[in-house]
Amino acid sequence: INANPIHLEHDPTRIMGIVAIMEDVTEIRRLEKMRSDFVTNVSHELKTPLTSINGFVETLKSGAVEDRDVAMRFLDIIEIETDRLKRLINDILTLSEIESMETKFIVNEIFPSDTLMEVVDFIIPLADSKEIELFTDIDSALPSIYGNRDWFKQIVINLLDNSIKYTPIGGKVELTAYTKDNNIVLHVKDTGIGIPKKDLPRLFERFYRVDKARSRKVGGTGLGLAIVKYIVLSFNGKINVDSEEGNGTEFIVTIPITSS
Numbered sequence: 001i002n003a004n005p006i007h008l009e010h011d012p013t014r015i016m017g018i019v020a021i022m023e024d025v026t027e028i029r030r031l032e033k034m035r036s037d038f039v040t041n042v043s044h045e046l047k048t049p050l051t052s053i054n055g056f057v058e059t060l061k062s063g064a065v066e067d068r069d070v071a072m073r074f075l076d077i078i079e080i081e082t083d084r085l086k087r088l089i090n091d092i093l094t095l096s097e098i099e100s101m102e103t104k105f106i107v108n109e110i111f112p113s114d115t116l117m118e119v120v121d122f123i124i125p126l127a128d129s130k131e132i133e134l135f136t137d138i139d140s141a142l143p144s145i146y147g148n149r150d151w152f153k154q155i156v157i158n159l160l161d162n163s164i165k166y167t168p169i170g171g172k173v174e175l176t177a178y179t180k181d182n183n184i185v186l187h188v189k190d191t192g193i194g195i196p197k198k199d200l201p202r203l204f205e206r207f208y209r210v211d212k213a214r215s216r217k218v219g220g221t222g223l224g225l226a227i228v229k230y231i232v233l234s235f236n237g238k239i240n241v242d243s244e245e246g247n248g249t250e251f252i253v254t255i256p257i258t259s260s
């Protein structure tokens with residue numbers, strides 16, 4: 001409750017009454033806390049690669065640059081950390097764009113069968129680089145849906161990218177798409193490392209990772225699934241996950257088919 005005293009006009013020292021404004025401050029506090037946690041997390045995530053870059057530059061300057069092999073190794077690390085920063089900044093920008101719904105008003109007619117095949121063509125080289133077999137079972141006559149086409153693609157790119165990242169060399173990833181009860185249903189399934197049951201409820205939180213070191217090693221930012229969740233919500237859809245540690249993971253996205 002916000003209570004503001006009302007003073008008498010001719011005598012500001014005397015109070016005439018109190019105006020009380022009641023609002024649900026718990027919700028406001030919760031949102032404020034979420035925002036400040038996000039800023040703390042972002043700063044921390046940006047600081048880690050910057051500290052590393054800074055350290056290697058200093059070491060190079062204080063003599064390591066004389067040894068060509070060592071210098072090249074350090075420069076490689078600097079390049080990897082710079083790429084991480086770029087990905088992180090891109091993901092932060094994407095997330096804030098989606099959250100603010102700035103581009104929600106871009107409404108394309110999306111032909112899911114074609115769009116999904118485009119995504120598959122884009123992701124094949126990544127699967128090949130890990131000798132992962134990418135299977136597809138996409139209904140070729142999926143009805144069109146309406147929304148931001150780039151965002152729709154991003155859902156599948158992020159899910160496939162994760163499946164490839166968290167599946168060991170030689171594994172399998174499968175993308176299935178069909179229509180059910182006036183919805184388009186997408187499954188992204190892998191034979192990867194899986195996710196412990198206890199981590200499933202927090203998986204879509206920003207910067208939540210099951211294994212931080214592993215995520216860093218495979219170039220993760222911790223924002224991929226948060227982005228997916230917001231996009232799915234923008235399509236009024238739902239996302240579910242089913243996983244077994246050591247055996248694999250399956251994400252299921254359901255998007256309602258609307259007329260426009």
Ligand code: ADP
Pocket residue numbers: 162163164166167190192193194195203208209210211215216219220221222223224225226249
């Ligand atoms: P990251 O950039 O770390 O991959 P995400 O938001 O995309 O972040 O995913 C959050 C976490 O969920 C990951 O760090 C990983 O631990 C887990 N995860 C996501 N997809 C999979 C998957 N297909 N198999 C196993 N673990 C996964």
